Amino acid sequence: MSTASSSRPDTVRKSRHQRLTRQEGLVFVLPTLVMFFVFVLYPIFYIFQASTMEWNGITPGVFVGLRNFVQLFTQDRIFHITLRNSFYWTFLTIFPQMFLGFALAMMVNSRVRGRVIYRAIFYMPAIISPIVIGIIWQRIYNPFGGLLADIAKLTGLTFLKQAYLADPKIAIFSCILVNVWQWTGFSMLLYLAGLQGLSQDVLDAASVDGANLWQRIRYIIWPMLKHVHLTLILLGVIGTLQTFALIFMLTKGGPNHASEMMPTYIFLKAFQLQSMGYASAISVVLLILALSLSIFQVRVLGARFFLSD
Amino acid sequence: MVGGPKRTRFFNSLILQVLLLVMAFLWLIPILMMLTVSFMPPEQRAPELGGLIVTRPSLFNYELVFKENPIPRYFLNSLIITVPSVILVVALASLAAFAFSRLKFWGHDFWYYLLLLTLMLPIPTLVIPIFQLAKRFNIYNTYLGLILPYTALGIPFAIVILRSFFDRFPREIEDAARLDGCSSLGVFWRIMLPLSGPALSVVIIWQFMVSWNEFLLALVTIESNPLKPLTLVPLIYSGPYMARPGAMFATLTLITVPVVLVYLFMQRYFVSGMTGGALRE
Numbered sequence: 001m002s003t004a005s006s007s008r009p010d011t012v013r014k015s016r017h018q019r020l021t022r023q024e025g026l027v028f029v030l031p032t033l034v035m036f037f038v039f040v041l042y043p044i045f046y047i048f049q050a051s052t053m054e055w056n057g058i059t060p061g062v063f064v065g066l067r068n069f070v071q072l073f074t075q076d077r078i079f080h081i082t083l084r085n086s087f088y089w090t091f092l093t094i095f096p097q098m099f100l101g102f103a104l105a106m107m108v109n110s111r112v113r114g115r116v117i118y119r120a121i122f123y124m125p126a127i128i129s130p131i132v133i134g135i136i137w138q139r140i141y142n143p144f145g146g147l148l149a150d151i152a153k154l155t156g157l158t159f160l161k162q163a164y165l166a167d168p169k170i171a172i173f174s175c176i177l178v179n180v181w182q183w184t185g186f187s188m189l190l191y192l193a194g195l196q197g198l199s200q201d202v203l204d205a206a207s208v209d210g211a212n213l214w215q216r217i218r219y220i221i222w223p224m225l226k227h228v229h230l231t232l233i234l235l236g237v238i239g240t241l242q243t244f245a246l247i248f249m250l251t252k253g254g255p256n257h258a259s260e261m262m263p264t265y266i267f268l269k270a271f272q273l274q275s276m277g278y279a280s281a282i283s284v285v286l287l288i289l290a291l292s293l294s295i296f297q298v299r300v301l302g303a304r305f306f307l308s309d
Numbered sequence: 310m311v312g313g314p315k316r317t318r319f320f321n322s323l324i325l326q327v328l329l330l331v332m333a334f335l336w337l338i339p340i341l342m343m344l345t346v347s348f349m350p351p352e353q354r355a356p357e358l359g360g361l362i363v364t365r366p367s368l369f370n371y372e373l374v375f376k377e378n379p380i381p382r383y384f385l386n387s388l389i390i391t392v393p394s395v396i397l398v399v400a401l402a403s404l405a406a407f408a409f410s411r412l413k414f415w416g417h418d419f420w421y422y423l424l425l426l427t428l429m430l431p432i433p434t435l436v437i438p439i440f441q442l443a444k445r446f447n448i449y450n451t452y453l454g455l456i457l458p459y460t461a462l463g464i465p466f467a468i469v470i471l472r473s474f475f476d477r478f479p480r481e482i483e484d485a486a487r488l489d490g491c492s493s494l495g496v497f498w499r500i501m502l503p504l505s506g507p508a509l510s511v512v513i514i515w516q517f518m519v520s521w522n523e524f525l526l527a528l529v530t531i532e533s534n535p536l537k538p539l540t541l542v543p544l545i546y547s548g549p550y551m552a553r554p555g556a557m558f559a560t561l562t563l564i565t566v567p568v569v570l571v572y573l574f575m576q577r578y579f580v581s582g583m584t585g586g587a588l589r590e
Contacts, residue, residue: 024493025412029420032405032464039461040427043438050437057441104332112325120576121333124340127572129522131543132561136339139346139359139554147342147359154358181339242431245524249543263433263525270437271529283434294429305428306469 044287050280057276068281078257079282082265085172086240089261092176093183094236098229100180101187106217108188109195119192123185130182134249137178141165165251168258175250175259179243187232193307194228195221230303234294241290262286343565346558347371360554370559377556378546379535380563387538389452390527391520394459398516399509401460402467407497409468410475411483427465433525435462440529454530455538459520467512474508475501514575521568539564 051068055061072079104122108115125133140147141164152160164174198221206216244263247253253260253268260268262282270279297303341361348366349356356363374380408414409421439458440449448454483496491499502509524540531537534545542564543557550557 022412023414025408025414025417028408028412028493028497029405029414031401032424032468033420035401035457035461035464036424036427038442039439039458040430040435041423043435043442044430046438046441047434107325107329110322110325112322112329114329116576118329118333120573121336124569124572125336127518127522127568128340128565129524129540129568131524131540132343132565133339135543135547135557135561136343140339140342142359145356145359147338147361150358181336238429238431242433244433245540248524263431266433266436267525267529271440276437280437283437286431287434290431290434291426291429298429305425305466306473 047280047283047287050277051284053277053280055277055280056274057270058274061277064277068278069285071278072281072285078260078265081257082260082262085259085261088172089176089179089240089243090237092173093179093240094233096180097184097187097236098232100184101232102191102222102225104184104188105191105195106221109192119188122188125182126186128182130245131249133178133182134246138165138250141174165259166255168255171251171255171259175247178250179246182246183239190228190232190307191225194225197307198224227304227307230297230301231305231307234297234303234305237293237297238290241286241293343558343561346554347562349555349558351553351555360558370553370555371563373553373556374559374563378542378560380542380560382535383537383539383542383564384567386452386536387521387540390455390459390538391517393452393456394463394520395513395516397456397460398463398467399512402464402512403471403502403505403509404497405464406468406471406475407493407501410472410478411496412493421468424465424468427462428469432462436525436529439526443530449530450532450536452536455520455523455527458526459516459523463516463519467516470511470515471505471508474505478504 050061052063052065053061054064054067104118108118108122112118143149143161143163143166148164149161152158162170165171202220202224203216206220211219242263243261244267247259247261247264248267251259253264257265263286266279266282266286269275269282338361342359345363345366346356346360347370348368349360349363349370350365350367351369353363353365405424409417435458443449443454448457478501482500486496486500521538522540527538527541528544531541537545543561546557546560550560
């Protein structure tokens with residue numbers, strides 16, 4: 001796409017004036033680049049530099065080399081928990097959201113009555129602030145008078161009464177469930193867009209050949225939506241790595257850091273324990289992890305951020 | 310639905326309808342609960358089903374909340390932060406997207422891919438430097454301290470959306486205008502922009518949502534209560550309303566209802582917006 005303007009008819013007169021105006025594009029992108037340098041690129045250099053320091057954010061820091069990283073990888077139990085939780089979160093949100101979102105998209109893509117309303121309902125959680133959602137689900141999960149506990153009492157299904165957010169063994173999974181509820185509608189919308197982009201001829205041909213619904217999904221529809229799967233996985237990985245608000249509201253990373261994720265740990269270290277240097281080291285690890293996973297998906301797998309890109 | 314005899318078709322659509330109804334009901338429970346608990350009368354201590362069923366609804370909580378907390382003020386704060394960031398993103402990103410789509414210049418591809426890096430960055434990795442920048446530039450605890458980073462972080466995705474729209478734009482009109490002596494800025498302003506309604510509405514809606522719901526940067530940047538946007542409001546009252554879930558949930562409802570109404574009202578644009586304009590035509 002870099003050859004955008006090569007086909008213009010007036011290439012005969014290559015005057016200096018023209019070479020100058022050729023750089024006018026740079027003027028158009030200049031304000032964008034300034035914002036990018038100040039608020040994205042400079043911060044990236046900043047955390048790399050700060051990660052080599054013992055620094056409380058107020059007084060000047062002391063250079064400690066790679067000590068923060070050594071400590072992070074060899075001694076920090078909480079950091080290891082955040083890695084494990086990121087792993088759980090990635091797989092247990094992305095794939096359930098994809099399958100559920102695909103099923104919902106198939107259902108609301110039919111001519112069923114009320115399909116517009118259904119789409120609105122399934123997508124609604126995605127537009128509500130995660131802070132609001134966190135408070136509501138705290139009440140649903142509350143073992144004393146919460147919705148699930150009350151259902152347990154009413155129906156005798158006692159396993160429903162759990163300390164969902166206070167039991168270190170299940171806290172992270174309780175958070176994951178809320179996240180799936182919130183974002184499945186988004187997967188549904190992307191699949192819906194993908195389904196509407198499929199050519200009807202292929203589907204009709206398969207139908208004539210006697211393929212049943214399951215076969216059509218398995219061998220035609222699902223493979224043809226590959227670009228949607230890839231976009232959802234790409235967005236899902238980045239979404240996982242920046243999960244903050246929901247955890248902050250539901251568990252604050254607790255109990256005893258059992259549901260800590262990298263962003264909540266960065267916040268804890270930087271803004272509550274005043275270890276800005278150490279928190280910067282966590283930021284660097286998170287940054288490298290996110291960039292390498294995303295670049296791999298974009299370059300090797302051909303994933304896109306945006307369906308029609 | 311699937312072809313076949315009439316009876317199976319009817320049966321299939323009935324199953325579908327029931328399945329969807331059940332799913333939709335399950336999906337709505339948390340949102341319903343937000344509403345029902347907010348109508349809980351103050352004397353009700355142990356509501357049924359965690360408050361999903363309220364036998365004698367009362368407006369008590371809403372009266373209390375309106376008396377105790379300045380919701381309109383917070384609402385205004387959210388608007389003061391969100392609207393300028395949306396305007397800035399649209400202005401800067403459309404100019405840049407036009408240049409990336411139509412003009413040749415030094416470092417064209419390099420700048421483009423560099424900007425795309427932003428989409429792969431988890432925001433929490435930038436929270437420490439952005440906090441320090443805000444302190445140094447004296448925009449800590451100001452609206453500007455959020456408007457500027459929201460703009461910077463929003464521009465790249467807007468460029469991707471707008472560029473993919475501009476790239477599909479027929480070149481003939483533009484060439485004709487250029488032969489008539491129209492400058493690049495003229496092509497952008499008089500021809501491209503007026504015809505970019507769909508892509509621009511996608512950018513506007515998306516950026517509005519992102520700025521409106523952003524939480525982490527707001528949490529570390531805005532310190533004083535009168536400046537706080539809506540996303541921070543539940544935190545202000547989570548202490549005082551600890552023992553009064555009705556008041557808390559009334560606050561949550563007041564925060565959420567306007568967003569949901571706007572969403573329902575603009576759903577058609579929203580759907581194409583969220584799917585990145587992929588629902589073409």
